[in-house]
Amino acid sequence: MIYLSPLSPLLELFVRLFQIEDCSAHRGALRGSAVSFLRLESVVRLRGDFSEKFGYTQAPWTHKTQTRACASTSATFQLREDCLELNCGGTLMHFNYVWLRDHCRSASSFNSKTNQRNLDTGSIDLSICPDNTTVEDGHLVITWPGGHVSKYSLRWLAENSYERRKQSTVQPHILWNSDIYKNANIPSAKWETFMSCDDELKKFLQNYLLYGIAFVDDVPATVEATEAVTQxxxxxxxxxxxxxWCFTSDFSRGDTAYSQxxxxxxxxxxxxxxxxxxxxxHCLKHEGTGGRTLLVDGFYAAEKLRQQSPKNFELLAHVPIRHEYIENTDNHQNHLTGVGPVLNIYPWNNxxxxxxxxxxxRSVINMIPHETVQKWYVAHRELTIELRRPENELWVKLSxxxxxxxxxxxxxxxxxxxxxxxxLCGCYLTRDDVLSTARCFGLQA
Ligand SMILES: C[N+](C)(C)CCCC[C@H](N)C(=O)O
Ligand SMILES: O=C(O)CCC(=O)C(=O)O
Ligand SMILES: [Fe+2]
Incomplete structure (x- = not known):
């Protein structure tokens, strides 16, 4: 475990790298969350063949960060054989020529109202080179063979360069066990403010993105209010x-969730x-005992596994497993299946x-030979042990x-x-739209 003193430079670096707004609120959690650091290291360490093969050095494209824009209005450039090298405020950036033509922001190439490309990328000469290049008024201006002129603000180029982008890191997550989460003292959003104030919603989303859970309190105990909150x-x-949906222990559906x-x-x-x-x-009513909710950060457990047994981690990340929902009752007929590994990882940065x-x-395992089956069970057991450690369990009573x-x-x-x-009542939300809401608030998601 890495112990971090209150002013640890490593912690400062972490906060800066992850550009967490209002760092002070999450300082406690970060200090306790050694795994977050281990994770960052391991992601970089385990970036794997794929990234090396394609010349990636990190995972800069995964998530947008608020890069500091190129403040200077001037820059120097060199036309290399295969790229334009731009030195803007001390940062050296490289732009491929086809990329530059493809990313032209002129009205004929790009519709800035819809943020969509007009240009047919398939028509760009793959050995294209500028006829003339200048830097004027904070812009790089390129004239291409045939006379088309492209103008890029230096700020835009800096923000969208690989070099700037790779300074950012993967999606900020604070991996937690019970103590880390509790010590972070994350406040719940409050219904009234949540519904009327965008800032409350933004803070809620920031917590959600960091921890994977977030709460709203004082919501009227109705389906309608719950729906309003989610919307x-x-x-x-x-x-x-x-x-x-609203459910209780009445076995109205063929699933254990509908039991006690x-x-x-x-x-x-x-x-x-x-x-x-x-x-x-949202638990609308409970007249009885028990029924507490258990929460466990799966990413925390997965990173522990990655540290302890990279081989088992790999196995769980690659062996395809089927899950199945078969329901055959008077009112409901369903046969749903989903195939994929237990741990789904981005191939470009793991x-x-x-x-x-x-x-x-989990359905029948029959897509792998018997020797892999044994190995998979060993790996699955190790993940299960991590997920079941009492210190990783956060128990809450939903009221x-x-x-x-x-x-x-x-x-x-x-x-x-x-x-x-x-x-209980509730619903499922589409992930893309939650992340979209977060991005519209300027959050990194
Ligand atoms: C939440 N709600 C009660 C509506 C559905 C529960 C689905 C339960 C199912 N076994 C699963 O894990 O997907
Ligand atoms: O009853 C609960 O608290 C949750 C049950 C459950 O896992 C579900 O509905 O998905
Ligand atoms: Fe569930």
Whole structure:
């Protein structure tokens, strides 16, 4: 474990790299979250053949960061054989010529109203070179053979260069166990403010992006209010369970969720080719005992596994596993399947972005030979041990008024068995739209 003193330069670096707004709020969490650092190192260390093969040195394209723009209005350049080398305020950047023509922002090449390309990339001469190049008034101006003129602001070039981009890092996440999350003292958003004030929504989204869970308190205990809260954030994803769903232990559907039994940690809709991005729960009523909600950060466990047993991590990241939902009742007929590894990683930087972990809904394993089957079970066991460590478990009692948003690609949920009438409502949200809302607020997502 790395211990960080309050003014640790490493911590400062981490905060700066991840450009977390309002660092002070997350300082405590960062200090305790050694795994976040390990993760950053391991992502870089394990970037793998793919990235090396294509000349990538990091993962600059994964997520937008607020790069400091090139403040200077002047720059010097060199026309190399295969690229234009631009020195802008001390940063050396390289732009491929086809890229420059392809990214021309003139009206005939690009529609700035729709932010869409007009130019047919297929018609660019792949050995294109500028006829004339100048820097004027904070812009790089290129005249191409045939007379077309492209004008790029130095600021835009800097923001969109590979060199600037690679200074940014992967999606900031604060990986947590129970203590890390509790010590971070993340405030819940409050219904009234959440519904009326964009700043409250932005803070909520920032917490959601960092931790994969976020809460809104004081919400009226109705389906309508729950729907209103979720619609502040994103579009609702309708599934076989409905749009807004309300459920209790009545076995109205062929699934254990509709019982009083305990449910071990899991992700939902693992049997979708694209599992739902976000799960929203609101407990409208509980007259009885038990029924607490269990939350476990799957990314934290996955990174531990990556550290301890890279081979087992690799196996879980590559062996295809099927999940299945088969329902055959009077009212509902479903047969859904989703195939993919337990740990889904981006091939270009090995960052884990989606975990499918649901032992209830995991289907027959028959896509791998028997020796791999044994190895897979060993790897799965190691991940399970991590996910089950008591110190990784965050238990919360959902009570009327408290709405929880869970990143279903990252954080597992479960529940304690319960007695009495317990009514939950909620919905699934589409991940793309949640991230879109966050980006519209200028957050890195
Ligand atoms: C949330 N709601 C009660 C509507 C559906 C529950 C789905 C349960 C299923 N086994 C899964 O994990 O996807
Ligand atoms: O009853 C609960 O608290 C959650 C059940 C569950 O896992 C689900 O509905 O997805
Ligand atoms: Fe679930």
């Amino acid at each position: 502040r954030v994103s579009l609702i994803r309708e599934t076989t369970y409905g749009r807004m 039994l305990a449910l071990d940690r899991h992700t939902d809709t693992s049997y979708f080719q694209e599992p739902c991005g976000i799960q929203v729960f 960052e884990v972005y989606l975990i499918r972990y649901n032992n209830y809904d 009327p008024g408290k709405v929880i948003f869970i990143d279903n690609w990252r954080v597992m949920h479960g529940r304690e068995s319960f007695s009495g009438l317990r009514q």
